[in-house]
Amino acid sequence: MLSRSFRMRTFQLTLGVVGGAMLTLVLLGGLGLFGRSTQIDSTQRAFVMAQTSSGDRPHQPDQPEPAQPATPDAEDHTTVTAKKFSRAGYDVTPLPRDEVERLAKRLDAETYRITQKAGTEPAFCGTLLDNKKDGVYTCVVCGLPLFTSEHKFTSGTGWPSFYTTFDREHVVGKEDTTLGMSRVEIECARCTSHLGHVFDDGPEPTGLRFCLNSASLVFYENGQERPPQSMPIETETAYFAGGCFWGIEHYYQKGEGVINAVSGFMQGDIENPTYEQVCANEFGFVEAVMVVFDPQTISYERLLEAFFVMHDPTQLNRQGPDVGSQYRSGIYTTSDAQQAAAVAMVQRLEAEGRFARPIVTEIEPAETFYEAEAYHQDYIETTGRACHVKNPW
Numbered sequence: 007m008l009s010r011s012f013r014m015r016t017f018q019l020t021l022g023v024v025g026g027a028m029l030t031l032v033l034l035g036g037l038g039l040f041g042r043s044t045q046i047d048s049t050q051r052a053f054v055m056a057q058t059s060s061g062d063r064p065h066q067p068d069q070p071e072p073a074q075p076a077t078p079d080a081e082d083h084t085t086v087t088a089k090k091f092s093r094a095g096y097d098v099t100p101l102p103r104d105e106v107e108r109l110a111k112r113l114d115a116e117t118y119r120i121t122q123k124a125g126t127e128p129a130f131c132g133t134l135l136d137n138k139k140d141g142v143y144t145c146v147v148c149g150l151p152l153f154t155s156e157h158k159f160t161s162g163t164g165w166p167s168f169y170t171t172f173d174r175e176h177v178v179g180k181e182d183t184t185l186g187m188s189r190v191e192i193e194c195a196r197c198t199s200h201l202g203h204v205f206d207d208g209p210e211p212t213g214l215r216f217c218l219n220s221a222s223l224v225f226y227e228n229g230q231e232r233p234p235q236s237m238p239i240e241t242e243t244a245y246f247a248g249g250c251f252w253g254i255e256h257y258y259q260k261g262e263g264v265i266n267a268v269s270g271f272m273q274g275d276i277e278n279p280t281y282e283q284v285c286a287n288e289f290g291f292v293e294a295v296m297v298v299f300d301p302q303t304i305s306y307e308r309l310l311e312a313f314f315v316m317h318d319p320t321q322l323n324r325q326g327p328d329v330g331s332q333y334r335s336g337i338y339t340t341s342d343a344q345q346a347a348a349v350a351m352v353q354r355l356e357a358e359g360r361f362a363r364p365i366v367t368e369i370e371p372a373e374t375f376y377e378a379e380a381y382h383q384d385y386i387e388t389t390g391r392a393c394h395v396k397n398p399w
């Protein structure tokens with residue numbers, strides 16, 4: 007149900023630690039960022055830029071060499087972190103070192119050499135090079151989906167090649183200066199197993215070529231049952247409208263347990279509306295945010311509380327400078343339980359006298375949600391614009 011555009015937009019490569027800050031390479035699928043003209047996804051192009059960041063990536067690239075299976079008492083440098091989910095809904099929390107070693111023990115010697123010792127299989131010898139079936143390529147060690155058949159192409163290099171990842175948070179990279187070359191090695195984000203390398207001579211729309219070892223992958227054809235470790239977690243979906251969706255999306259995405267927040271339009275009268283049609287206040291749409299969350303980590307009630315912090319629910323058809331019914335306050339529910347919780351929340355806030363005026367938020371069953379154009383997604387984060395929405399966390 008998640009859009010492919012999310013998987014394609016950014017591939018972030020974390021390099022080594024430089025002066026305490028992570029040097030990060032970001033390969034951005036072009037969305038009109040950095041001065042380029044705005045294009046649709048089909049004309050995305052890869053950008054490569056270096057930047058520093060505090061580095062909240064799951065992968066710790068400078069951790070020690072993985073221990074041999076024969077030395078199980080090796081020091082464990084893994085730190086305990088909160089669970090981390092990718093936008094595609096997979097648990098990408100880094101596995102503890104000892105768990106990776108336990109999984110790697112099951113591998114044959116050649117697969118162990120490639121995945122745990124950054125080896126490379128001979129060209130034109132991998133079992134998945136000529137695989138033309140439709141399906142998902144998962145990590146041979148931990149099972150995380152890494153690539154899909156829809157992004158596979160024939161590169162002529164002798165290794166399976168893809169122009170983008172299954173999800174940008176499933177594959178990470180680090181600088182590789184072996185063999186007298188400067189290359190970017192790619193690893194599984196969850197278990198740090200070596201996968202191959204990424205080069206910038208790939209085809210449109212990304213311009214990237216992810217060059218894989220077949221031995222690092224396990225292929226599951228569409229319709230074939232996958233093991234639990236290769237499946238997304240069970241999620242719940244909620245919809246909120248609190249004025250312009252940029253800021254609402256921005257802060258929902260920051261909530262712990264929120265897997266994906268997406269800007270879009272809903273509750274209108276036509277299919278596939280454009281932003282211009284919604285802005286013109288045609289067809290009854292509202293700017294809304296789809297919030298996909300892990301109900302084990304964050305409750306729907308907590309999302310509701312955040313909603314009533316982020317915007318003014320007493321304003322009829324306006325928020326801040328934005329006026330019109332497309333900016334109305336709304337909660338669009340996907341179950342009877344959500345409906346009851348939303349109604350109860352409004353009643354509680356009214357009883358508490360939280361707001362000086364009556365709450366005018368509409369509460370309705372969710373109708374079809376249409377994802378907004380790509381340049382609206384992650385708008386605050388990618389543009390650095392100020393956001394007037396109050397941080398609810």
Ligand SMILES: [Zn+2]
Nearest residue numbers: 145148194197
């Ligand atoms: Zn893995």
